[in-house]
Every structure is written in structure tokens, then in C-alpha cells.
Amino acid sequence: MIKLLLNPFERFAGAASLWIGLCFLIITCIVAYAGNIHLDGVLDLHISENTTWKITAIETLLNWWCMFLFIYIAGLLLSKSSIRIIDVFGTQAMARAPFLIATIGNLFLSGSRIDKYLNNRFLQRGEAVEITGGDIALFVVSMLLTLLALIWMVMWMYRAYCISCNVKGTKSILSFIAALLLAEISSKLLLSLLL
Amino acid sequence: MAVEKRMPQSCPSCDTKMKVKKLVCPNCATEVDGLFNFPVLSALSNEEQLFIIDFIKVGGSLKDMATNMKLSYPTIRNQLDDIIERVSSLQKLNDKK
Numbered sequence: 001m002i003k004l005l006l007n008p009f010e011r012f013a014g015a016a017s018l019w020i021g022l023c024f025l026i027i028t029c030i031v032a033y034a035g036n037i038h039l040d041g042v043l044d045l046h047i048s049e050n051t052t053w054k055i056t057a058i059e060t061l062l063n064w065w066c067m068f069l070f071i072y073i074a075g076l077l078l079s080k081s082s083i084r085i086i087d088v089f090g091t092q093a094m095a096r097a098p099f100l101i102a103t104i105g106n107l108f109l110s111g112s113r114i115d116k117y118l119n120n121r122f123l124q125r126g127e128a129v130e131i132t133g134g135d136i137a138l139f140v141v142s143m144l145l146t147l148l149a150l151i152w153m154v155m156w157m158y159r160a161y162c163i164s165c166n167v168k169g170t171k172s173i174l175s176f177i178a179a180l181l182l183a184e185i186s187s188k189l190l191l192s193l194l195l
Numbered sequence: 196m197a198v199e200k201r202m203p204q205s206c207p208s209c210d211t212k213m214k215v216k217k218l219v220c221p222n223c224a225t226e227v228d229g230l231f232n233f234p235v236l237s238a239l240s241n242e243e244q245l246f247i248i249d250f251i252k253v254g255g256s257l258k259d260m261a262t263n264m265k266l267s268y269p270t271i272r273n274q275l276d277d278i279i280e281r282v283s284s285l286q287k288l289n290d291k292k
Contacts, residue, residue, distance in 0.1 A: 014268055
């Protein structure tokens with residue numbers, strides 16, 4: 001079970017991982033829409049006020065496709081194995097599953113007193129509100145959950161890359177970091193152009 | 196409990212690759228003396244040899260192998276690629292000698 005949580009791609013790849021990944025992406029999309037959460041980058045999520053179905057769907061798809069594209073290019077350049085595009089595409093979709101936890105973590109914050117307090121305090125938006133110890137606890141738990149989910153997702157993305165492209169050692173770590181950075185930058189750029 | 200013996204591949208004293216010197220027929224005790232090379236595949240680990248046997252049994256289908264072993268296709272393909280790389284390097288090493 002622990003092995004499955006740390007590296008599910010030894011067991012799931014190809015079409016199976018694509019379907020599992022798509023299910024999680026759709027649920028993440030619904031939660032993000034319900035909580036007014038913007039998924040504006042491969043590793044980003046922010047609470048906002050004006051989210052629509054179209055925006056959350058485009059953000060979800062672009063984040064996944066940007067990561068897939070750079071991982072696939074890295075695989076083509078570095079791997080000696082014959083890579084199947086469905087493995088890279090599917091495993092990168094499934095690797096985004098932990099992001100659902102981060103989105104749920106932020107769902108509790110969306111519209112909460114702490115959200116209003118932070119908006120008023122740092123963005124000078126809305127009315128001033130008083131916060132309690134419970135609000136701070138909610139904020140800390142949500143942030144920890146988000147951080148944990150992000151680390152988990154990056155770990156899955158890396159494992160998915162190693163297995164789907166058969167890349168190992170230092171070159172796998174360096175090329176993954178490069179692909180992740182490029183995907184993050186390009187997703188930000190594309191989303192700012194499209195939305 | 197029966198102990199599974201493994202054929203030593205290299206000399207325990209100087210690490211040079213070993214050769215087969217004597218073969219014995221277990222039925223009539225006929226002995227053949229000479230200097231024979233190990234087959235390349237015997238230099239692989241037990242797991243790698245079992246993998247090759249399973250691979251042959253499923254007719255070389257990575258998909259069937261992945262289903263039987265309850266592993267994903269790329270995991271099996273990566274294992275096979277690792278064995279291919281190891282066999283290639285062993286063959287190169289043998290060719291040099």
C-alpha cells in the first residue's frame with residue numbers, strides 16, 4: 001500500500017493511468033470551481049472571486065499538457081528506450097491526483113473569515129474582520145495540507161517521468177527540474193495570454 | 196532445508212572471470228576436462244534470468260508479461276532494457292578477452 005502511494009506507476013501506466021488521472025482532474029476542476037480557486041500554473045493555486053467552468057477547465061488542461069510536453073521532450077532527448085506517448089501522457093495526468101487534496105485544503109479557506117481578513121489586510125479589499133484562534137488553526141492546517149499535496153504531486157511527477165521514459169540517476173533529476181521550470185513558466189504565460 | 200548453490204562467476208581471490216574446467220555426467224560419471232567459457236546469460240542475476248525465462252514463456256509479449264506480473268508496461272520494458280544493456284556490456288567484455 002505504501003509502495004502504491006509512493007510510486008503507483010510501477011503498477012499503473014498507459015490508458016489505465018490516463019483514466020484514473022482524468023477522473024481526478026475532473027474532480028479537481030469541480031472543487032476548484034466550487035471554491036473559486038484558480039489553478040494558474042503547474043504548481044499554483046490561488047483563491048479568487050471570478051472563476052468559471054471554462055477557466056478552471058482550461059487551467060487544469062493547460063497545466064497537465066505543459067508538464068506532459070516538456071517531460072516528453074526530455075524523455076525523447078535522454079532516454080535510450082522507446083517511449084510510448086500514452087505512458088507519458090497518462091502518468092502525468094495521474095501524477096496530478098494529489099493536487100485534489102491541495103484544492104480541497106483551499107476550498108475550506110475560500111470565503112472564510114481568514115480569507116476575508118487576508119484580503120483586507122494585504123490587498124485592501126472588502127471589509128475588516130476579526131479572526132479567532134480557530135481561523136488561524138484552519139489556515140495553518142490548510143497551508144500544511146497544500147504544501148504536503150504539492151510535494152506529493154511533484155514526487156509523483158518525477159516517478160512518472162522516470163518510469164514512463166526510463167531515465168535514471170542525476171540526469172533524471174536535473175532534466176526533471178528543467179522540465180518542471182519550463183512547464184511552470186509556459187503554463188503561466190499561456191494562461192495569461194488565453195484568460 | 197536445501198541450499199540453493201550459485202555458480203561463482205569470478206575468482207574469489209583475484210576477481211578474474213572464471214572458466215569451466217571440468218564437466219561430469221551425473222549418470223555414468225564420465226568426465227570432460229577442458230577450458231570452457233560461461234554462457235553470457237549465466238552472468239546475469241537469478242532475478243534477471245527468471246525474467247528472461249518468463250519473457251520467453253509469454254512469447255516475448257511485454258503486455259502479457261506486465262499483466263501476469265501485475266506491473267505496468269513501462270516498468271517491464273525498463274527491466275528488459277536494463278537486461279539488454281547488461282547483456283550487451285557482458286558480450287563486449289567477453290569479446291575483448
